[in-house]
Amino acid sequence: MSMRRATIADVAREAAVSPSTASVVFSGKTPVSEATRRRVLDAAAALGYTGPDPRAASLRRGRSGIVGVVFEEHLGTAFLDPVKTLMMDGLAEGVAPLGAGLLLLRDQEPISSGSSLTTAPLDAAVLIGCSGLLRESLDAVRARGIPVVVIEGDAGAGVPRIELDNREAQRQAASHLASLGHAKVAIVTLPARSGWERGWILDDTAIMIDVTRERLAGAHDVFPDAVAYAAAGSFIDEGLAAGRAIFADHAARPTAVIAQSDLLAAGVIRAAEEAGLRVPEDVSVTGFDGIVVDGLAPFVLTTLVQPASEKGRAAGQAVAAMLEGADAASLRFTCTFREGNTTGPAPA
Amino acid sequence: MSMRRATIADVAREAAVSPSTASVVFSGKTPVSEATRRRVLDAAAALGYTGPDPRAASLRRGRSGIVGVVFEEHLGTAFLDPVKTLMMDGLAEGVAPLGAGLLLLRDQEPISSGSSLTTAPLDAAVLIGCSGLLRESLDAVRARGIPVVVIEGDAGAGVPRIELDNREAQRQAASHLASLGHAKVAIVTLPARSGWERGWILDDTAIMIDVTRERLAGAHDVFPDAVAYAAAGSFIDEGLAAGRAIFADHAARPTAVIAQSDLLAAGVIRAAEEAGLRVPEDVSVTGFDGIVVDGLAPFVLTTLVQPASEKGRAAGQAVAAMLEGADAASLRFTCTFREGNTTGPAPA
DNA sequence: TTGTACGCGTTATCAA
């Protein structure tokens, strides 16, 4: 067992060919005669050689086949969000042509933890939700000169972004409610800033997260006076809490609630039921994302369907393009309004 | 732009020191006088050098700082499962001391896709849910001679596993129900095999997934005659469907349902409500996992709490140990029974 | 504390 692992050179020697020929047999980059091919493969088998060492190959090639995905939050938290999950799926697909894998990275790795933006062998990086905090990460990566793409966030000039028409889309949902005669509307927003607690939003300018701000602006475009309550995360239970706050005051009860995510909307619906309100007869609820909310049946949310996995795929493709030397343009995706059974005419 | 990126040798030259000195400045492995240190850092800054190339470093060191995590399913699907999500969190923690990152890998990468088990620069691999399919992946990895740990699955001799006392734990829940006087019990299981459809389980031997079989055995230990209905996945909606099937026949209605996951249990509870049954007065429901089911309040499931993130952490530590040359032993975790408010005495 | 010398395992290039 003290034996050194066989290298391609050993295999070449055993097969009585040159190292380069052996290399070619494994990479398939150049035609090789069937006879030598066999010899090399047999030699490899005899020596227990299982193929080129990826480390050496990546040094030589200048490519590691790894794309970093940078999250702001705990990995566990990130994957609790169905939208991010879908994006990851799309991303995985998008980088597949590169033959690349996805390396999970957290923004602020604990210091001890070595693997990070600066030390991982990345070919490219995808930042998700670049809201200020990721700024440092961004700089680190850019300094290394590797291609970067940002999903949902502003990364400054020169960094392609994958965006969503949050404001326009949300305005569409609001208009839908307006056309149904709703006037007293409340909004349940995503977090106003990371690590924030839930509560009424008194000052729109205190919102640090782009997505939240944009969607809120879209709703306010139609209902300028609508009150807004910020959740602490995109969860059903958060929507429930927000809904309770909103329905608490009988006199001030809205006839419609615009939630900034489907999960929040599901919670709001539950809060409405709890308060003895029927959906959509007494109160209409809209969501955002267009995901499948497990356990929400028989309700089908009126919502904005966002192309989550397409966003991921686009990011992957952008990265792939940049790796080819092309420069990828920013992309803006649009949501599709979907009418479900959670909105209806405003009660008389 | 045609300029070659600066290397540590360039920096050394610029700073008028030897390459090894410059290297040491970045790695910190050896004391360096403050003066040279400054000179090197300044030179680096001047040249836009951002630190050692990870590819070269990993070749030299023989370590890439990357641990592969191999899933059987779509990434998106995997992360839909809260238990897996927690495990990932624990795993991330477990490998942190290694300074390693997690590379997401799918079992059967599309053929064209180069990067996979065989070509990624992995220091070690963690396979999740090794149920036959992963066999090939396992062989591939083992051939490369890198440490492997398997979570929830049988990988054969020599491969440490991280397991759960599924059968014993499930038996505990069943006993709890028995002690409450329940005799007519139904079971809602996890999928019987991957890609299977939901339906009654007529033949226990048709179950290909270990977890499903073990938990079912535990329930049958106490209630040998309990009927079992397999869901197509661990989702609330699947539990709902299963619950409907189970409660459909008035005459045959059970007084208790053992669900093999918390999400399934949540669905069963919903089905019970739908059928006009009160929980736990008319029907008791137990889950498995001990996760937080978003939106289930005010119910608190009677369930088996499994140490999901500990499992992940243990896998990470096992991998770390093996990388140190030690050989890691298999580990078997136990679940903790938690009584919530979804079980009660059998109705008279 | 700093420098020398070498090899890590591979692959691109070019010539034969």
Added chain:
DNA sequence: TTGATAACGCGTACAA
């Protein structure tokens, strides 16, 4: 179709 050569960029004995 095959082979010789030369990097790829770094870390680390070991000597000074």
